[in-house]
Amino acid sequence: MSDKSKALVVFSGGQDSTTCLFWAKQQFDEVEAISFDYGQRHRLELEIAAKIAQKASVPLRILKLDMLGQITNNALTNPDLDVETDKPDNRPPNTLVEGRNMLFLTYAAIYAKSKEIHNLVTGVGQADYSGYPDCRDEFIRSLNQTLNLSMDYPYEIHTPLMWKNKEEIWQLSDELGVFDLVRTQTLTCYNGIVGDGCGHCPSCKLRKNGLNSYIAKRG
Amino acid sequence: MSDKSKALVVFSGGQDSTTCLFWAKQQFDEVEAISFDYGQRHRLELEIAAKIAQKASVPLRILKLDMLGQITNNALTNPDLDVETDKPDNRPPNTLVEGRNMLFLTYAAIYAKSKEIHNLVTGVGQADYSGYPDCRDEFIRSLNQTLNLSMDYPYEIHTPLMWKNKEEIWQLSDELGVFDLVRTQTLTCYNGIVGDGCGHCPSCKLRKNGLNSYIAKRG
Numbered sequence: 001m002s003d004k005s006k007a008l009v010v011f012s013g014g015q016d017s018t019t020c021l022f023w024a025k026q027q028f029d030e031v032e033a034i035s036f037d038y039g040q041r042h043r044l045e046l047e048i049a050a051k052i053a054q055k056a057s058v059p060l061r062i063l064k065l066d067m068l069g070q071i072t073n074n075a076l077t078n079p080d081l082d083v084e085t086d087k088p089d090n091r092p093p094n095t096l097v098e099g100r101n102m103l104f105l106t107y108a109a110i111y112a113k114s115k116e117i118h119n120l121v122t123g124v125g126q127a128d129y130s131g132y133p134d135c136r137d138e139f140i141r142s143l144n145q146t147l148n149l150s151m152d153y154p155y156e157i158h159t160p161l162m163w164k165n166k167e168e169i170w171q172l173s174d175e176l177g178v179f180d181l182v183r184t185q186t187l188t189c190y191n192g193i194v195g196d197g198c199g200h201c202p203s204c205k206l207r208k209n210g211l212n213s214y215i216a217k218r219g
Numbered sequence: 220m221s222d223k224s225k226a227l228v229v230f231s232g233g234q235d236s237t238t239c240l241f242w243a244k245q246q247f248d249e250v251e252a253i254s255f256d257y258g259q260r261h262r263l264e265l266e267i268a269a270k271i272a273q274k275a276s277v278p279l280r281i282l283k284l285d286m287l288g289q290i291t292n293n294a295l296t297n298p299d300l301d302v303e304t305d306k307p308d309n310r311p312p313n314t315l316v317e318g319r320n321m322l323f324l325t326y327a328a329i330y331a332k333s334k335e336i337h338n339l340v341t342g343v344g345q346a347d348y349s350g351y352p353d354c355r356d357e358f359i360r361s362l363n364q365t366l367n368l369s370m371d372y373p374y375e376i377h378t379p380l381m382w383k384n385k386e387e388i389w390q391l392s393d394e395l396g397v398f399d400l401v402r403t404q405t406l407t408c409y410n411g412i413v414g415d416g417c418g419h420c421p422s423c424k425l426r427k428n429g430l431n432s433y434i435a436k437r438g
Binding site: 098099101102103106107109110113114133134136138139142143145146147149150151152 | 317320322325326328329332333355357358364365366369370371
């Protein structure tokens with residue numbers, strides 16, 4: 001293993017993974033990023049990711065996973081399904097792509113090992129838990145162990161946002177000096193609008209509420 | 220969940236997974252199979268798999284994972300690398316495709332959930348352990364737990380061959396009434412020769428030694 005600490009960030013160009021990217025740059029000597037082209041609703045996501053990675057001077061690899069939409073049905077890869085704006089009571093929202101984080105982190109791990117990187121960084125978190133089972137800490141810890149066994153390699157999955165709510169994620173981006181970049185250049189909105197977004201999809205609501213709280217607190 | 224017990228077999232058309240396919244047909248009310256087109260050296264594998272699945276009256280789904288060869292370097296997906304015929308001492312053979320079983324079982328699980336199948340069957344085993352970390356029981360049990368957490372679904376991964384050596388796998392196929400089918404129609408050989416194979420690649424040697432032991436014992 002190299003003397004330098006290296007990390008690979010699973011990167012989508014959204015608020016959370018962009019904050020993680022800059023967090024990783026502060027924590028590790030060398031940082032790379034990986035994005036997935038899985039037929040997501042907004043292809044713009046990948047352009048945004050490339051633009052931010054370039055600004056951060058981080059090499060980005062985009063992997064194409066075009067079969068994911070064939071074996072799972074959800075509003076992110078199926079343009080015929082509308083994104084649910086109200087949170088359903090007894091099941092995850094229809095934006096859930098089954099197994100997505102597990103696949104992304106497994107591919108990231110395979111790629112990381114080929115580059116002798118053992119630190120993986122992901123922006124998942126369970127503080128603003130939205131019914132996605134694969135954002136939970138328990139899952140990530142189990143996955144970490146399974147990956148290590150799978151490839152006999154000492155991976156360490158870092159989840160700097162695991163216990164942070166959106167307000168605290170805004171605060172972290174401010175501490176990292178990228179509050180403005182995150183606010184104006186990331187894409188989180190389900191309707192594909194960069195920055196403050198459409199303001200009414202579930203993702204924008206969460207982001208906006210956190211932003212307002214943080215601004216009120218910061219004064 | 221349905222009253223009928225259903226299982227999905229990860230299927231390659233080789234000796235081990237073919238034995239598992241018929242084992243599953245004995246154990247479960249309904250059986251389906253899934254194969255992966257990951258740029259493997261012998262495309263014939265997929266034709267063989269389709270032929271055997273049809274004989275077994277089992278619906279087969281083939282999933283294309285063409286990016287696997289892009290992020291890992293091994294003799295199965297890279298035609299420029301020769302298959303090592305001697306077993307290296309300190310590392311797995313160059314036929315190792317990093318993370319393969321983890322990816323295959325994760326895709327199988329995603330597909331299974333979409334069809335309300337919670338039993339997954341795989342032919343991996345550690346009795347004839349060849350240096351592949353992702354064939355070990357410890358890995359499979361960890362993966363089972365991670366999959367359950369990933370998708371909040373009660374998967375059960377079955378590994379009927381985990382503790383069987385090749386002789387015992389031949390015996391099982393005989394007990395299941397498919398000894399001749401497995402012997403003449405499956406593809407295990409790294410040189411792409413169906414049935415008894417080339418006889419000298421690592422895979423053929425293992426298969427032949429087991430077969431000879433079993434025939435000697437059976438008399």
